[in-house]
């Protein structure tokens with residue numbers, strides 16, 4: 545695979561062409577994605593909006609190598625994901641993609657530090673666990689168990705676990721979906737800081753249109769198609785958002 549760290553800043557990290565995903569066939573076919581074409585630039589913060597069922601998770605899962613499209617092409621830098629073997633997709637996910645989901649999926653019997661350290665055992669060039677915990681402001685809680693943490697703190701552990709391997713892509717599916725307003729903002733702030741500080745390309749799914757103010761680009765899906773792409777004049781900080 546091409547060395548992503550050797551690419552110029554602003555180069556497309558993802559090139560998506562005519563992407564389609566159909567579940568099932570015949571009368572029961574569900575066209576989850578229809579003809580999606582898009583370039584995502586390195587270091588970009590992209591927000592994906594759309595009603596329930598519009599195809600957001602399907603797109604994110606395909607971009608993260610968790611699912612494969614029915615047709616179309618995706619390139620991660622110069623590497624064609626659409627023709628990758630299962631082994632190559634495993635390496636892609638392990639080395640280059642950090643996932644954050646609505647539910648944190650932490651291992652209850654491991655401490656904060658141990659949950660994050662699990663990833664460093666299998667990654668090529670991880671950052672020290674304590675550095676990842678500092679980035680999400682959880683240094684003081686490193687020896688606690690998930691049950692001793694709030695929802696927002698658990699989500700920050702999940703973010704530390706996603707970024708400790710220094711991924712080029714941070715893919716977040718409704719990261720604030722289970723959190724209250726203030727906690728959700730804090731989690732968004734952490735994601736924005738990682739995007740700005742480490743240059744990690746971030747794609748964030750949300751139902752909350754107010755979050756779009758944080759983005760470089762806002763992509764709205766309707767019925768599996770890109771309905772609009774907006775570039776806000778100025779990127780707001782999470783503190784400036786209200787909903």
Ligand SMILES: Nc1ncnc2c1ncn2[C@@H]1O[C@H](COP(=O)(O)OP(=O)(O)OP(=O)(O)O)[C@@H](O)[C@H]1O
Pocket residue numbers: 567568574575576594595596597598599600601602603
């Ligand atoms: N494994 C599957 N088998 C069949 N249909 C599926 C499958 N996964 C998703 N779909 C369908 O594909 C469409 C897009 O689903 P997707 O989960 O991508 O939407 P979404 O925009 O992420 O929705 P939500 O906001 O509710 O999570 C929906 O109609 C969904 O029912």
